[in-house]
Amino acid sequence: MSYIFKKKHILLGLVFFILFASLSMSQNVVQATEQTKDVNVLIVYSPQGDDRDLQKTRILDLLIGHFTSNTLIMPIDQVTEADVRKASHIFYYSSAPTTVPKVFQQWLNRYDGTVVALGYNVDQLGERFSFATPINNEVFSRLKIKDREDTATNILPHTVLNTEVSDEASILLEASHGDNGSYPLFVKHNASYYYAATGLGPPISPFLAEVLHEVFDTEHETKHQGYLRLEDIHPLADPDKIMEIAKELKARNIPYMVAVIPVYIHPENQKRYHFSDVPELLDALKFMQDNGASIVLHGYTHQFRDSETGEGFEFWDVKNNMPIYHTAEEQEVVKKTEDDFDSKEAYEQYRQEQIDFETAYIRDKINSGVQELANYGLYPLAFEAPHYTMSQNGYAVASEFFSTYVGQVQISDENWEAMTVVPYRTSPTSFKGMELLPETIGFVDDEPNAIQEMIQKAEHQAVVRDGMIAGFYHPYLDMENFYSLINELEKLDIEWIDLKQGTRTVQADNVEIRTVNGEIVVDIDRFGLFTSSWAYIGYHVDRLMLNITWVMVGSGGFALILFLSYTIISSKRTRKYRRYRRRGYVG
Structure with missing residues (x-):
């Protein structure tokens, strides 16, 4: 008991x-x-009358998105005291000297959260920034994390606001130029931080990314994730090379990504080629998917107007350097400004019509891409815009379909060449819930030092405790380059990303794809898919007919073998019978 x-x-x-x-x-x-x-960030900027300040705030959004997606971006003249009160962190950016409204200064004086000032006008931000006094502009061409000589990096000359800092302040980043001494670049005093420059992108961004861990008081694990992406796999790609790469990466146990373009359009005759036209290539892609690869949708045709698939752009009109606000048939496009309209309302209606056109265009392309690949049994887990070019509205549209984006990011709606590299994975507000897995080290080209330059960029990523090491390779290049790249990357301490192991969701008409415990789970409404385009059911009919044909050929071949065997055996028996008759054994 x-x-x-x-x-x-x-x-x-x-x-x-x-x-x-x-x-x-x-x-x-x-x-x-x-x-x-509880981390709510307010990014405030002083507009200078062009797109460049918006570009800088978008870089900030990308850097901050590593820590939170709760970010609000506003020009300083639209900020209210309520916006300030709601924020746990305020970032103020100005690329040039300007006047800071007195009321904003007063709000900052009463604010007890974290404030980061970047660029000019720090002397107008109140008592909390009295620890930093800008003196004059100087040039720097080298920067490092304070007291960490191993992080010292030489860069092209940039401007630093030479700043006198009080003894109470701590220097987090330090800049220098030759023998001219050093300059405080990123300074801290209590919950206030000052960055004494205006450049935010590479090669400075990895250093900013590292010190932001202190700004947000976040102890992320020191590890470097990364990925290798095979680029521009379209229906005219070489299936033998694709299979050779697939087997090599499987043997090395390296997960990877495959950026797939479902349709190739020939630039001379506009003939369309699909993966269904090349069964060997389709089989190679399925082998990849089953043995370590994750499919990435890389546009639908990777071209616009008469350009060649893989070379052309798809979501940007490069000829006119603008988003896709018109059909491909419109060769002469007139750019209009607000001055071309009688009223602000008429201009806003015109702009909305442009955005609506672009939205419908991108939706149709992405939807078609997901559907076509899924119909083949290829299931994309992420999206990558061709040449990384896409408007801010384009990213929002892509987020309706994908939870993951890979590559670099376009930060301007006026110039496609305004591109940036983010050092780590991030979920910026502008991505509307999508996670960005950035490409950070470039790609292999025909230059003799291309691979070494990629490795140098990878080593530069080590400045960030959780910086990403990611690049891509075109399979049409010499295979010797591929083996050289893999050998060099394997020397680095990279934790390879397998998209199947994360939480990925993809949603298109009649197709839902998600990852669960390392497996791809697919839900396809076949009836809805087949009725949306007869080409989808046509692929399966063709496969069925091919299988039936092979069965018939196999059956016919088997019958032929039986007939020949019977004939041979009968012939032998007949000859034996005749021999016996001649010898008198029979009859």
Whole structure:
């Protein structure tokens, strides 16, 4: 009886322990979630009358998106005190000297959260920034994390606002130029930070990315994730090379990505080629998908107007350097400004019509791409815009279909060449919930030092504790380059990203794709898919007819073999019978 009593007590103790542990774990999860929710960033900028300041705020959004997606971007003249109060962190950016409104200064004086000032006008931001006094502009061509000589990096000359800092301040980043001494580049005093320059992109961005961990008081694990992406795989790609690469990466146990273009359009005759036209290539892609690869949708045709697939752009009119606001048949496009309209309302209606056209165009392309690949049994888990070119509205449209984007990011709606590289994975506000897995080290080309330059960029990523090392390779290049690249990358401490292991979702008409515990789960409405385009059911009919043909050929071949075997055996028996008759053994 006492044994049973003790046993009950032990069981009760275990139950209470499990409940307590579960409660503690749930509290930790809640606290972590609440901490993320509590991080609300307000980016304030002083406009200078062009697109460049918006570009800089978008870079900030990309850098901050590593820590939170709760970011609001506003020009300083539209900020209210309520916006300031809601923010846990305020970033103020100005690329040139200008006047900061007195009321904003007053709000900052009453604000007790974290403030980061970048660029000019820090002397107008109140008492909290009295620790930093800009003196004059100087040039720097080298920067490093303070007291970490191993991070020192030589760069092209940039402008630094030579700043006198008080003894109470801490220098986080330091800049220098030759023998001219050093300059404080990123300075901290309590909950206030000052960045004494205006450049935010590479090669400075990895350094900013690292110190932002201190700004957000976040201890991310020191590890370098990365990926290799095979680029521009379209229906005219060489299936033998594709299979050789697939087998090599499988043997090395390296997960990778395959950027796929479903349709190739010949530039001379506009003939369309699909993967269904090349069964060997389709089989190679399926082999890849089953053995370590994740499919990435890289546009639908990767071209616009008469350009060649893989070379042309798809979501940007390069000829007119503008988003796709018109059909490919419109060769002469007139760019209009607000001055061309009688009223602001008429101009806004015109702009909305442009955006509506672009939205419908991108939706149709992405939807068709997902559907066509899924119909073949290829399931894209991420999206990459051709040549990384896409408007800000384009990213929002892409987020309707994909939860993951790979590549670099266009930060201007006026110039496609305004592109930036982000050092780590991020979920910026502009991506509307999509996660960005950035490409950071470029690609192999015909230059003799291309691979070495990629490795140097990879080593530069080590400045960031969780910087990403990611690049791509075109399979049409010499295979010797591929082996050289893989050999060099394997020397680095890279944690290879497998898209199947993360949480990915893809949603298109009649197609849903998601990843669960390393597996791809697909839900396809076949009836809806087949009725949306007869080409989809046509692929399966063709496969069925081909299989039937092979069965018939196989059956016919088997019958032929039986007939020949019977003929040979009968012939032998006949000859033997005749021999016996001649010898008198028969009859």
